[in-house]
Amino acid sequence: MSTNGASEPDVPADLGLVSARRLIAPPAEITFPLAPGDRALVAAGETVVAGAPIAERLRDPELIDRVVPASADPRPGGRTSDGELLFVWRDRWRVAGGEVTESFDSPVTGIVREVRPGSAIVIQASGRALNGIVALGGPSRGRLHIAAGSDGELRSGGLDVGLAGTILVVGSRIDAETLTRARAMGVNGIVVGGLASKERRDFTASERRQRAALHRLAPYAVLVLEGATRRPLPSPVMDVLEALAGHEVAIVANPPMLVFESEVDVPQPRPDFVRVRGGPLGGRDGIWAGLVGPRRFAGGVHLEAGSVRFADGTVTAVPLGDLERFV
Numbered sequence: 338m339s340t341n342g343a344s345e346p347d348v349p350a351d352l353g354l355v356s357a358r359r360l361i362a363p364p365a366e367i368t369f370p371l372a373p374g375d376r377a378l379v380a381a382g383e384t385v386v387a388g389a390p391i392a393e394r395l396r397d398p399e400l401i402d403r404v405v406p407a408s409a410d411p412r413p414g415g416r417t418s419d420g421e422l423l424f425v426w427r428d429r430w431r432v433a434g435g436e437v438t439e440s441f442d443s444p445v446t447g448i449v450r451e452v453r454p455g456s457a458i459v460i461q462a463s464g465r466a467l468n469g470i471v472a473l474g475g476p477s478r479g480r481l482h483i484a485a486g487s488d489g490e491l492r493s494g495g496l497d498v499g500l501a502g503t504i505l506v507v508g509s510r511i512d513a514e515t516l517t518r519a520r521a522m523g524v525n526g527i528v529v530g531g532l533a534s535k536e537r538r539d540f541t542a543s544e545r546r547q548r549a550a551l552h553r554l555a556p557y558a559v560l561v562l563e564g565a566t567r568r569p570l571p572s573p574v575m576d577v578l579e580a581l582a583g584h585e586v587a588i589v590a591n592p593p594m595l596v597f598e599s600e601v602d603v604p605q606p607r608p609d610f611v612r613v614r615g616g617p618l619g620g621r622d623g624i625w626a627g628l629v630g631p632r633r634f635a636g637g638v639h640l641e642a643g644s645v646r647f648a649d650g651t652v653t654a655v656p657l658g659d660l661e662r663f664v
Contacts, residue, residue, distance in 0.1 A: 351628045352662060355611060355643065360573055360663040361603065362466045366450060366459055368591040369441070369476070373455040374398040374421050374433030383449045387478060387587065388442050391449075391458055395420070396437040402429045414454030421455060444478040444556070444587035445596050462589075464598045467562075467577055469528075472593035473537060474544050475558025479504040479525035481581045487530070488569035493518040500524050504586055504595075506578050510567040513539035516559065520547070526558045526588045528578065528595060530570045558588040560595055568620030573606035573663045580604060606663040611645055616659040623647040625662070629654050 371377065374395035385391055401419055405411040411430060415422045420434025433455070443460060451459040482503040485491045489508030493515040501523030507515075509530040516536070519527060520543075532540075540559060547554055562574060570578075580603045587596045597603075612622040617635070626644035632654045633639050640656040647653065 349609065349625065349627060351643075352609060352611075352625050354628070354641075354657055355625070355660045355662045356658075357664045358661045359468065360577065360606060362468050362594060364447070364462050364464065364599075365466055365592060365594065365596075366461050367445060367447075367589045367596075369443075369458045369460070369589075370591070371453070371455055371457055372398065372433075373423055374435060375441075375455065376416065376421070376438075377452045377454065377458055379449045379452065379458065381449050381452055384447070385443045385449060385460065386446045387444060387585070390440045391443045391460075392441040393438040394441050395433070395435045396439060398433045398435045401432040401434050402426070403432050404428075405430045423455070442556075444476040444589060446598075462596050464596050465603075466594035466596045467574065469560045469562045469593040469595065470564055471537075471561050472588055472590035473532075473540055473559045473561075475526065475556055476587060476589045477504065477526040477556035477558040478585065478587040481506065481528075481578065481584055481586045483579060483582050484508075487572070487575040491515055496522050496524070498522055504528060504588065506582075509563075509569055512536060513543070516540050517543055520554075520557045523555070525556060526560065528560045528562065528588070530561075530563045531565055531567050532559065532561045533565050558590070560588045560593060566619075571612050571663070572622050573604075573610060576606075577603045611643070611660050611662050613645070613655055613659055614661045616656065618653065618655060618659070621647055626652055632656075 376393045379391045403419055411422055420432045423431045423433055445462040447460040447462040450461050480503050482505050484505045485508030490510050491507035496518055502525055504526035505524055506528045511529050513536045581597055584601050609625040611625045613619050623645040626646045629642050629644050631639045632642040642654040642656050644652055645655050
């Protein structure tokens with residue numbers, strides 16, 4: 338679906354009736370949460386590079402009551418030797434403190450836009466991004482590796498220690514056992530088309546148990562690109578992922594996306610490419626062949642439809658509401 342070095346057909350005016358989905362997002366403001374007691378190591382306006390520490394996160398924080406003299410000009414978000422000042426309670430300050438901290442490194446290069454003590458650090462990333470539906474765990478960073486195709490599936494037996502430090506593209510779905518084994522093998526992240534609710538719950542519970550351990554774990558994240566059901570990754574999305582193979586990328590959660598450097602050349606989809614996002618043909622993609630007007634579909638309903646030419650040469654009428662195009 339690349340447009341590099343080739344001319345594309347004109348986009349029909351009636352294709353504007355099909356819902357548009359942005360494929361590549363411009364530089365985004367990414368929010369990294371801070372909990373009470375965490376200490377930001379950067380200030381607004383600073384430039385950070387990927388891998389640079391931006392905060393110290395407090396493990397097992399405790400609430401401590403302290404008398405803070407007015408001469409110290411105490412205010413919420415300020416810090417004392419015991420930790421971070423939160424609020425006044427019965428003439429004493431509640432302080433979030435603790436003994437064990439962990440360094441939190443930025444997964445992206447960018448400019449710090451805002452630092453809100455006890456709340457968040459906001460960074461304007463310098464690269465571009467591929468949008469996802471949800472990101473679990475993380476954030477994380479690593480070299481992108483294609484482990485399975487658009488409709489493939491990675492099983493736990495397909496993992497080995499040679500994949501340590503990578504972010505894996507695993508196709509249309511993955512199970513909870515493989516997610517857990519990937520973390521144990523040193524994989525930094527997973528990019529998958531669909532992840533069912535049960536797998537999401539199992540992964541989240543596993544992450545909580547891992548975080549409760551005494552030793553520090555490497556960042557690990559799962560980016561879901563399509564939703565909860567199994568279906569092939571859209572061809573334009575797979576084309577972008579294949580172009581990014583071997584490059585350093587980052588998975589972030591707010592917003593959920595795969596961030597990469599702007600210098601990486603990624604293909605653009607054909608302007609007349611469409612994908613069926615719902616209905617009995619959900620997951621198939623093809624080329625727009627024009628409006629066909631109202632048609633009768635299952636259940637006896639009449640809907641405005643468009644004609645789509647699929648890869649096998651068949652031309653089928655599909656409700657406009659079931660279609661999407663990439664821009």
